[in-house]
Amino acid sequence: MKIPNFGGRLRIAGAIIVAILISSDALATGPLRHQALVGPNNALDSNGVGFFSLPPGIRPANRVYRSPFRNARPSYAVRRHGRVQQLIGYNSQIQHIVVIYMENRTPEDLFGAYWNTTNQATHNTFGTDLNVVNPQTNVPALSPMLLEGIIDPDHSHEPAFVNDAAGNWGSDSLFYVPTPAPGSTSMPEVANYISLIENWAYANTVLQSNEGPSFPAHQYAIAGQSGGLPGSKIAPNGLIENPVPTPTPIGNPEPDDVAVGGGSCATTAGTEIVRTTNMTTPYPGNENALGQATPPPCNEYQTIFDLMTTANQNTPAYDLWQYIAEDTSIIWSGPMAVQHLYNAYNQAQNKAAQPFAADPDAQNFVANLTDNNPLPWRPFANVTYITPCVRQSDHPNTSNFSNGPQWLAWVVNAIGESSYWPNTAIIVTWDDWGGFYDNYKVNSPPPTPWPYHPANNNYNNPSDPNEWGFRVPFLVISPWVTGRGYISSPLRSQGAILRFVEETFLPPDTSLGGDDEANGTAPRTIDDMFGFGRGNPGLPYVPLPTTFTPNPSGACPPAPM
Numbered sequence: 001m002k003i004p005n006f007g008g009r010l011r012i013a014g015a016i017i018v019a020i021l022i023s024s025d026a027l028a029t030g031p032l033r034h035q036a037l038v039g040p041n042n043a044l045d046s047n048g049v050g051f052f053s054l055p056p057g058i059r060p061a062n063r064v065y066r067s068p069f070r071n072a073r074p075s076y077a078v079r080r081h082g083r084v085q086q087l088i089g090y091n092s093q094i095q096h097i098v099v100i101y102m103e104n105r106t107p108e109d110l111f112g113a114y115w116n117t118t119n120q121a122t123h124n125t126f127g128t129d130l131n132v133v134n135p136q137t138n139v140p141a142l143s144p145m146l147l148e149g150i151i152d153p154d155h156s157h158e159p160a161f162v163n164d165a166a167g168n169w170g171s172d173s174l175f176y177v178p179t180p181a182p183g184s185t186s187m188p189e190v191a192n193y194i195s196l197i198e199n200w201a202y203a204n205t206v207l208q209s210n211e212g213p214s215f216p217a218h219q220y221a222i223a224g225q226s227g228g229l230p231g232s233k234i235a236p237n238g239l240i241e242n243p244v245p246t247p248t249p250i251g252n253p254e255p256d257d258v259a260v261g262g263g264s265c266a267t268t269a270g271t272e273i274v275r276t277t278n279m280t281t282p283y284p285g286n287e288n289a290l291g292q293a294t295p296p297p298c299n300e301y302q303t304i305f306d307l308m309t310t311a312n313q314n315t316p317a318y319d320l321w322q323y324i325a326e327d328t329s330i331i332w333s334g335p336m337a338v339q340h341l342y343n344a345y346n347q348a349q350n351k352a353a354q355p356f357a358a359d360p361d362a363q364n365f366v367a368n369l370t371d372n373n374p375l376p377w378r379p380f381a382n383v384t385y386i387t388p389c390v391r392q393s394d395h396p397n398t399s400n401f402s403n404g405p406q407w408l409a410w411v412v413n414a415i416g417e418s419s420y421w422p423n424t425a426i427i428v429t430w431d432d433w434g435g436f437y438d439n440y441k442v443n444s445p446p447p448t449p450w451p452y453h454p455a456n457n458n459y460n461n462p463s464d465p466n467e468w469g470f471r472v473p474f475l476v477i478s479p480w481v482t483g484r485g486y487i488s489s490p491l492r493s494q495g496a497i498l499r500f501v502e503e504t505f506l507p508p509d510t511s512l513g514g515d516d517e518a519n520g521t522a523p524r525t526i527d528d529m530f531g532f533g534r535g536n537p538g539l540p541y542v543p544l545p546t547t548f549t550p551n552p553s554g555a556c557p558p559a560p561m
Contacts, residue, residue: 073092076088099426100428101430104431104432104435105430108436110193111126111190112134131440144177145175147404154170155432164437200481202473203487210469211451216466221334224512226238229279233301237295240287246272263332265298266342274296298337299339305321319381319382323356324359326358355381360389366550369414370414383505388408391558400557406547425476427476457517480539495514495515496525503527
């Protein structure tokens with residue numbers, strides 16, 4: 001049988017790929033997952049275990065750029081399209097990056113309870129290392145509230161962020177997640193997060209990229225902006241708040257994140273609008289009044305996914321990137337609020353082959369890692385973003401007990417116990433501060449003002465009105481972390497995730513020109529969190545206990561009333 005090709009040259013990871021045709025006798029039937037190459041026996045292997053050596057006489061078909069990561073080694077994998085197998089080279093041991101966005105927490109809120117004598121005896125990285133304070137003795141003192149607590153602090157840009165940044169914390173901000181009372185046999189709600197910090201790497205000074213709620217935060221997560229940069233449809237304005245129904249009387253409070261289902265380009269014209277601010281004006285900006293040239297929740301600009309597909313034009317997009325959310329309209333469904341990405345998904349006949357996936361709680365994603373016959377089958381992409389269902393998100397007043405930590409353990413275990421573990425990096429962060437207290441201020445007291453603004457940005461505005469915010473938790477889980485329990489302290493924002501993707505998969509100097517660029521050089525990159533030393537075999541995975549069971553219906557469980 002004649003083996004088809006794709007015109008001889010493909011672009012993978014920003015370089016020219018020459019398709020390597022392997023005898024049809026050597027091709028397995030059915031889809032071939034992203035396979036790594038085994039080093040010791042110089043043989044192709046379908047397990048994805050080992051990937052440093054090539055069989056004699058075989059070279060990767062693409063140009064492998066010099067890695068920006070110190071002591072990183074190239075790695076290799078085989079990817080198949082139709083009946084053509086391609087040998088792909090990577091600039092480091094990392095071939096897959098998984099980014100998981102949880103909801104609405106600060107380090108103070110999640111980890112404050114671990115600052116005390118009893119806990120510090122067994123959790124010695126907490127306290128000064130994480131820069132969290134004793135919640136009972138700090139001024140202002142914090143009160144205990146479980147993850148599922150019914151208080152959801154205001155976390156709008158105005159007035160919430162502006163007031164919090166000025167030190168005017170409201171009483172609804174002053175909470176932390178407690179540990180069980182002495183003598184209790186209950187598991188601490190955040191015990192799995194504590195285990196992740198102690199076994200992998202944690203960055204204790206990561207600021208939220210923007211200064212407001214979830215909708216703009218999830219745009220920054222994929223684009224390094226929310227519309228203010230040149231080339232955006234609404235530049236120089238950037239989206240700054242959550243969508244609200246129209247008509248909405250001016251002065252009404254912004255709705256809660258999960259009360260809004262119109263956070264995408266699917267929104268019917270005239271039914272949802274979003275406040276904006278001019279990004280060339282000084283902090284805190286001047287939010288436009290609702291109804292006055294306020295755009296719907298649908299923008300147009302370049303995203304990290306566009307950089308991936310532009311550099312790899314002949315490769316199916318869902319091999320390169322995937323974004324997993326519960327549906328297409330929730331405000332955490334980032335790509336669905338970018339016009340061209342929404343159009344590509346909406347117009348596609350075969351949604352299962354699209355990089356965006358409506359996959360509640362990432363159930364199909366996990367099935368593709370753990371089952372022999374998942375439906376639908378999807379490859380493990382180079383870059384995967386995941387947002388959970390509301391009840392698993394840690395969002396206050398909507399989560400259910402410790403569902404967030406339990407769900408996260410279920411997803412991370414699926415990756416860690418798979419054959420992909422040796423070449424994967426998992427990054428977990430929380431999209432915004434949620435209105436909760438944080439003790440940290442950069443270079444405070446004056447002369448440096450708070451909030452902190454990155455000096456260099458493409459708005460040419462060192463006091464821009466929407467960057468950066470308060471600290472958010474930030475975990476890296478990978479066999480290639482610098483060491484178990486490593487704490488990274490340099491100041492950076494969540495835009496460092498975008499920069500890490502660019503460094504790993506794209507040609508040198510590739511940039512979105514947004515918040516990724518503000519984190520473009522050390523120490524603001526997260527490169528220090530990885531240790532690719534020669535002779536380092538990589539850390540084995542440490543499984544987490546979990547009670548999470550996905551909803552048998554495949555849908556999200558209903559939010560609590």
